[in-house]
Amino acid sequence: DAGVTQSPTHLIKTRGQQVTLRCSPKSGHDTVSWYQQALGQGPQFIFQYYEEEERQRGNFPDRFSGHQFPNYSSELNVNALLLGDSALYLCASSKGLAKNIQYFGAGTRLSVL
Amino acid sequence: GQSLEQPSEVTAVEGAIVQINCTYQTSGFYGLSWYQQHDGGAPTFLSYNGLDGLEETGRFSSFLSRSDSYGYLLLQELQMKDSASYFCAVRPYTSGTYKYIFGTGTRLKVLA
Numbered sequence: 450d451a452g453v454t455q456s457p458t459h460l461i462k463t464r465g466q467q468v469t470l471r472c473s474p475k476s477g478h479d480t481v482s483w484y485q486q487a488l489g490q491g492p493q494f495i496f497q498y499y500e501e502e503e504r505q506r507g508n509f510p511d512r513f514s515g516h517q518f519p520n521y522s523s524e525l526n527v528n529a530l531l532l533g534d535s536a537l538y539l540c541a542s543s544k545g546l547a548k549n550i551q552y553f554g555a556g557t558r559l560s561v562l
Numbered sequence: 563g564q565s566l567e568q569p570s571e572v573t574a575v576e577g578a579i580v581q582i583n584c585t586y587q588t589s590g591f592y593g594l595s596w597y598q599q600h601d602g603g604a605p606t607f608l609s610y611n612g613l614d615g616l617e618e619t620g621r622f623s624s625f626l627s628r629s630d631s632y633g634y635l636l637l638q639e640l641q642m643k644d645s646a647s648y649f650c651a652v653r654p655y656t657s658g659t660y661k662y663i664f665g666t667g668t669r670l671k672v673l674a
Contacts, residue, residue: 482660492605493664549592549593549612549653550610551662555604
């Protein structure tokens with residue numbers, strides 16, 4: 450049973466560029482949340498998708514957008530990259546909203562130069 | 563605002579017992595969760611307290627006191643593989659929210 454998978458594992462971009470990160474949830478899960486984790490910090494909630502709709506959003510600018518596909522996989526898009534966007538981006542999945550246990554992927558390490 | 567504070571670092575020796583505290587300032591939440599994250603790895607779920615009191619899962623126990631705005635994770639019989647970062651997390655009661663808030667994280671170093 451595959452867990453949460455994310456791609457790519459590492460990514461290097463320059464300021465102003467755009468990036469797309471991908472996530473496949475754990476088998477049987479239909480809800481995907483995205484987090485940004487700066488070095489030495491806890492994960493910060495970006496947004497959550499369920500039934501292909503954004504259900505909740507954290508304190509992130511509109512440069513951060515997402516999508517969920519009918520197979521429950523999800524993408525995180527970041528436009529006009531800033532140096533401060535350099536972080537580990539984590540995807541977490543669960544079966545249904547409002548669950549107390551989330552299953553995380555290993556993340557995508559984004560470096561913005 | 564809503565925040566969860568943890569000590570930044572804790573050091574202990576193999577076989578010892580260590581307690582990682584989580585103090586919070588949030589109006590109300592559904593429960594307190596704990597996650598472990600090894601360097602370069604994914605956070606993995608350890609424990610959940612929906613009610614006040616102690617929950618035990620093998621070598622790990624977690625405690626919650628809503629009246630004291632306080633919780634902790636207790637790790638017994640420490641092993642080298644327990645060296646990792648530990649995060650507490652809550653989902654606030656705020657109407658219609660499915661948003662999770664994570665603590666600042668505690669880096670545990672286990673010494674031989």
